[in-house]
Amino acid sequence: MKPPAATADRDALRWGFIGSGRMASALVKGMIRAGVATPDRIVASDPQAGTRDELAREAGIAVHASNSPVVEASDAIVLAVKPQSMASVLAEIAPMLAPRHLIVSIAAGVGIGAMRAALGASTRIVRVMPNTPALLGEGASAYALGPDATDADAQAVQRFLDSVGRSVRVPESQLDAVTGLSGSGPAFVYMVIEALSDGGVRAGLPRDVATTLAAQTVLGAAKMVLETGLHPGALKDQVTSPGGTTIAGVQVLERAALRGALIDAVDAAARRSAELAGPARP
Ligand SMILES: NC(=O)C1=CN([C@@H]2O[C@H](COP(=O)(O)OP(=O)(O)OC[C@H]3O[C@@H](n4cnc5c(N)ncnc54)[C@H](OP(=O)(O)O)[C@@H]3O)[C@@H](O)[C@H]2O)C=CC1
Ligand SMILES: O=C(O)[C@@H]1CCC=N1
Known part of the structure; x- marks a missing residue:
């Protein structure tokens, strides 16, 4: 793997969640519960006022109506929208990304190749398939690294996932099978x-x-x-x-x-x- 391309402090990443629905909420609350990130180091966004209010109230984090404050305030951006919404989210955030950003997608079925095509070939991407028991620290997750993701990125994502359960690293070709087994x-x-x-x-x-x-x-x-x-x-x-x-x-x-x-x-x-x-x- 290539050496780290970013200067962000890898032990104190600021996490941003785009999409604050069921899976994002489980991950955010699970991370806070496990102490892997404090609420002031996590931000999120969602178009639904009710969803925003619920996560802000329950997790004590800032939840915005638009995505740009999330991109600005984070080092690792978790894309937690439905697969059908991914193309528009990728197009929206692509011009806002800086070299410090690590992209972590949890969307079922959306490949690293499609994300690199939308975000730029040098973007550091990790594709993850988590599951909702992450809320209670009993998640089962698998992750696959994009070609430009670094060892530090792999460690950061593994720390994040292990804080909310168990995780395994797999080749991307196995992530559909993981989705069928532990995601669903x-x-x-x-x-x-x-x-x-x-x-x-x-x-x-x-x-x-x-x-x-x-x-x-x-x-x-x-x-x-x-x-x-x-x-x-x-x-x-x-x-x-x-x-x-x-x-x-x-x-x-x-x-x-x-x-x-x-x-x-x-x-x-x-x-x-x-x-x-x-x-x-x-
Ligand atoms: N639920 C699960 O058990 C698991 C889900 N996943 C994956 O996680 C992702 C999210 O799933 P889930 O949490 O269940 O879905 P949800 O519908 O609960 O959450 C997605 C949220 O993203 C919002 N959203 C839509 N467009 C945007 C946008 N442009 N910017 C910001 N937010 C947006 C949605 O709003 P609106 O309702 O208005 O569209 C919704 O509130 C999916 O890709 C899924 O494949 C992976 C593993 C397990
Ligand atoms: O049902 C779905 O599509 C999502 C992905 C894995 C679990 N829920």
């Missing part, structure tokens, strides 16, 4: 938790008890996978007594093709991410 994945898991809770209610539990047990079961099982390092199949076998209750449920899930459905869901979301890179966006 929280929604799939919420559906699983809701359905497990429904099962508990069907079996006679009150809803609040069922939802608490369902969510804690998913949390505990996830920690078992991450912290024991055992294969998920081996962990499943530890729960499954011969002739017992679990294998009766496993049989039902296999007949209902649960695993095939989850594979198809991740695959469909990854394909949609790849489609968003194309010219025909709805």
Whole structure:
């Protein structure tokens, strides 16, 4: 990688968020919660007054109606608008950028090549796919570096992402798959938790008890996978007594093709991410 092109203090970056919706809000609040940046070193913008007021109130940061104050007041600019809004945002900020600026895009499907074409070939760009549990410090993120991003840029982005969860560096070609798995994945898991809770209610539990047990079961099982390092199949076998209750449920899930459905869901979301890179966006 090339040496740093900017003079900004890499340990005290000022962060700017263009777009203050659901994912930006989770990242901003997660960063502040983790202490990776103080509210006075984060600014944001959004066209929606209600969105601006909510983030300003909840995070204690300045949130502007236009994007130029964000560009002026930041070293790292996080592009957190919908993929469909990216072209106009890139065209708007391109003339305002200075050599100190690092561009961090979290938009699904928008490639580094398209961003370099809009912002200039020497722009330092990191493309990230985060997820909303970053709000609670449990995010799962992956990032890919553009050709001019430096080691210092990679370290700054990794520090940022690790402060709100776990992160991995991947080649950009894998980011659509990441989007299908961990970007969209929280929604799939919420559906699983809701359905497990429904099962508990069907079996006679009150809803609040069922939802608490369902969510804690998913949390505990996830920690078992991450912290024991055992294969998920081996962990499943530890729960499954011969002739017992679990294998009766496993049989039902296999007949209902649960695993095939989850594979198809991740695959469909990854394909949609790849489609968003194309010219025909709805
Ligand atoms: N939500 C998620 O779980 C994840 C989202 N992402 C990515 O993050 C990005 C944002 O998603 P999400 O937060 O869900 O979307 P939201 O719609 O909640 O937030 C985007 C915000 O950006 C605003 N906006 C639109 N145009 C501009 C502009 N020109 N300048 C500044 N702000 C603007 C929008 O306003 P308006 O409503 O008026 O358009 C909206 O308030 C997307 O690209 C998505 O792919 C990535 C990982 C996970
Ligand atoms: O649904 C979406 O398009 C965004 C990207 C990943 C999660 N949410």
